[in-house]
Amino acid sequence: xxxxxxxxxxxxxxxxxxxxxxxxxxxxxxxxxxxxxxxxxxxxxxxxxxxxxxxxxxxxxxxxxxxxxxxxxxxxxxxxxxxxxxxxxxxxxxxxxxxxxxxxxxxxxxxxxxxxxxxxxxxxxxxxxxxxxxxxxxxxxxxxxxxxxxxxxxxxxxxxxxxxxxxxxxxxxxxxxxxxxxxxxxxxxxxxxxxxxxxxxxxxxxxxxxxxxxxxxxxxxxxxxx
Amino acid sequence: xxxxxxxxxxxxxxxxxxxxxxxxxxxxxxxxxxxxxxxxxxxxxxxxxxxxxxxxxxxxxxxxxxxxxxxxxxxxxxxxxxxxxxxxxxxxxxxxxxxxxxxxxxxxxxxxxxxxxxxxxxxxxxxxxxxxxxxxxxxxxxxxxxxxxxxxxxxxxxxxxxxxxxxxxxxxxxxxxxxxxxxxxxxxxxxxxxxxxxxxxxxxxxxxxxxxxxxxxxxxxxxxxxxxxxxxxxxxxxxxxxxxxxxxxxxxxxxxxxxxxxxxxxxxxxxxxxxxxxxxxxxxxxxxxxxxxx
Numbered sequence: 410x411x412x413x414x415x416x417x418x419x420x421x422x423x424x425x426x427x428x429x430x431x432x433x434x435x436x437x438x439x440x441x442x443x444x445x446x447x448x449x450x451x452x453x454x455x456x457x458x459x460x461x462x463x464x465x466x467x468x469x470x471x472x473x474x475x476x477x478x479x480x481x482x483x484x485x486x487x488x489x490x491x492x493x494x495x496x497x498x499x500x501x502x503x504x505x506x507x508x509x510x511x512x513x514x515x516x517x518x519x520x521x522x523x524x525x526x527x528x529x530x531x532x533x534x535x536x537x538x539x540x541x542x543x544x545x546x547x548x549x550x551x552x553x554x555x556x557x558x559x560x561x562x563x564x565x566x567x568x569x570x571x572x573x574x575x576x577x578x579x580x581x582x583x584x585x586x587x588x589x590x591x592x593x594x595x596x597x598x599x600x601x602x603x604x605x606x607x608x609x610x611x612x613x614x615x616x617x618x619x620x621x622x623x624x625x626x627x628x629x630x631x632x633x634x635x
Numbered sequence: 636x637x638x639x640x641x642x643x644x645x646x647x648x649x650x651x652x653x654x655x656x657x658x659x660x661x662x663x664x665x666x667x668x669x670x671x672x673x674x675x676x677x678x679x680x681x682x683x684x685x686x687x688x689x690x691x692x693x694x695x696x697x698x699x700x701x702x703x704x705x706x707x708x709x710x711x712x713x714x715x716x717x718x719x720x721x722x723x724x725x726x727x728x729x730x731x732x733x734x735x736x737x738x739x740x741x742x743x744x745x746x747x748x749x750x751x752x753x754x755x756x757x758x759x760x761x762x763x764x765x766x767x768x769x770x771x772x773x774x775x776x777x778x779x780x781x782x783x784x785x786x787x788x789x790x791x792x793x794x795x796x797x798x799x800x801x802x803x804x805x806x807x808x809x810x811x812x813x814x815x816x817x818x819x820x821x822x823x824x825x826x827x828x829x830x831x832x833x834x835x836x837x838x839x840x841x842x843x844x845x846x847x848x849x850x851x852x853x854x855x856x857x858x859x860x861x862x863x864x865x866x867x868x869x870x871x872x873x874x875x876x877x878x879x880x881x882x883x884x885x886x887x888x889x890x891x892x893x894x895x896x897x898x899x900x901x902x903x904x905x906x907x908x909x910x911x912x913x914x915x916x917x918x919x920x921x922x923x924x925x926x927x928x929x
Contacts, residue, residue: 568806
């Protein structure tokens with residue numbers, strides 16, 4: 410899932426300072442799971458903003474609403490009506506959701522309440538770690554289910570750098586060296602032969618942003634875009 | 636014509652002394668070892684933003700070394716350049732007469748003085764060796780023909796004390812396959828560990844420049860406290876030998892130790908030459924030479 414962190418309150422407060430009525434829109438999917446932008450977090454942000462605005466003597470209404478997913482048109486379209494009474498919108502979605510919402514509410518300023526950080530996993534309550542850089546070329550089948558692009562700080566494709574110390578990463582002594590882990594896992598599975606061949610340069614042309622994926626079943630429908 | 640290549644081929648036990656490109660444009664200090672020691676040194680190693688600390692470009696520094704009468708061994712890292720820049724700098728080096736290259740991944744940006752810089756690593760060190768080989772064959776990495784192919788003598792890094800050794804061994808083999816002509820080791824202080832690596836891991840005929848380093852007092856103190864997090868170790872006897880005295884005395888003892896290690900590496904045929912890191916100082920390199928008896 411997408412992992413995000415909430416921006417410092419002061420930054421959010423300053424972004425919406427010029428506006429009276431502000432609608433805070435939560436997202437009920439990834440950012441709700443990582444406790445950054447779901448319904449509860451929207452409530453918390455609204456309470457904080459309300460208190461700060463009262464103290465500052467600022468008038469205006471703060472609205473709250475959370476949709477299933479802000480990255481899906483069918484869930485955000487009803488927000489056009491909800492946002493009509495507000496001068497500005499705060500989105501607690503990831504960057505994709507904020508942009509989708511801003512495109513929908515073209516005339517209205519939409520502000521992000523989160524910093525989107527990575528695609529990762531839920532290790533335990535409140536503990537999230539990165540796993541995927543969405544690089545368009547998955548090496549996991551070769552590298553024993555451990556991603557060299559993401560888990561190696563340098564994203565090296567052909568083995569560890571020269572900075573590995575006692576199986577730990579050059580950059581962080583607490584973090585295992587991804588290539589040591591890849592090697593160990595493949596060795597334990599008797600598959601070391603898979604990483605003997607030199608992997609070629611990564612095809613970065615595929616990662617040129619913004620990316621588009623069209624499911625094969627929909628190729629005909631979207632042929633005009635191709 | 637690479638003197639380094641000729642010396643390695645002839646079994647001449649070449650010495651490469653590292654210079655330090657300045658943070659700024661005052662280059663006299665960097666060139667002091669070149670003007671002072673040229674007759675006794677085969678080539679001069681030119682680091683590329685070493686430890687991710689921004690300094691004068693290695694390519695410019697390599698050319699300056701050449702103009703001062705020395706032969707450069709230019710380091711080129713993958714950290715700061717994408718494949719276009721790597722290939723372009725490789726061609727630039729060749730056009731300026733820089734033939735010896737040491738190709739490496741490069742220390743991560745967090746370790747240097749520009750921690751917010753974007754780390755590149757478009758290629759890794761194995762792929763960079765392949766890029767250089769492609770250029771030598773008259774093509775760029777996209778398969779386009781070159782107008783005039785460069786000539787290089789290609790070096791790569793190997794870590795004798797890597798723990799675990801398996802992944803490092805894999806990388807070492809890939810570097811050999813990708814076309815490394817010679818290897819430079821991480822600094823060696825522990826001859827027993829290096830001896831085991833040389834005998835068990837390095838195939839016959841692979842040329843090794845053993846890196847010897849003159850440690851600072853700070854590094855020795857860190858090692859003594861067990862806080863030195865490096866890919867090499869200072870054994871207790873070395874720490875004891877180097878400890879004590881003011882920083883200059885520690886450096887002098889370090890140069891003498893490096894000289895002694897060089898003599899031993901040469902007599903036991905454990906290396907084919909030496910890459911000396913002596914803070915870029917001509918006096919320390921001279922002290923090393925005296926101790927080594929070269």
